[in-house]
Amino acid sequence: MTLQQAAEKWNRNTQGKAQKWYQNTTAAGSTAYCAGLAKLGIPTGNCQNGPGARFAQGVQAAGAQAFQAGVNGKEGKWAADFANAFNS
Numbered sequence: 651m652t653l654q655q656a657a658e659k660w661n662r663n664t665q666g667k668a669q670k671w672y673q674n675t676t677a678a679g680s681t682a683y684c685a686g687l688a689k690l691g692i693p694t695g696n697c698q699n700g701p702g703a704r705f706a707q708g709v710q711a712a713g714a715q716a717f718q719a720g721v722n723g724k725e726g727k728w729a730a731d732f733a734n735a736f737n738s
Contacts, residue, residue, distance in 0.1 A: 653729050653732070655662075655727070656681060656723060656729065656732070657726060657728060657729035660725050660728045660729075661723075661725035662708045663725060664718075664722075664724075665722075667712040668715065668717045668718035668721075671714065671717055672709070672713060672714035672717060675709050676706075676709060676710070679706055680697070680698050680702025680703055680704075680705055680706045681702070682697070683697075683701070683702050683705045683706070684697035684701070684702045686692045687692075687701070707710040
């Protein structure tokens with residue numbers, strides 16, 4: 651698979667997925683966000699009341715439509731970021 655094909659696949663996979671993302675992210679809440687930070691080796695301390703709470707508030711404020719608008723047509727950016735991750 652070429653990078654262009656992967657970008658096209660990313661685009662196909664993100665189309666119409668906003669509601670599912672929103673439901674899953676809302677259900678997982680700040681607990682999953684804080685667990686993800688911990689897996690990256692970031693000290694979480696009082697994450698539930700700090701960064702985790704702000705993340706949950708941001709998800710609620712943005713909603714599914716904002717998420718979909720944020721990913722639509724961004725396959726080129728995704729591909730560039732993906733390639734750059736290996737060149738750093």
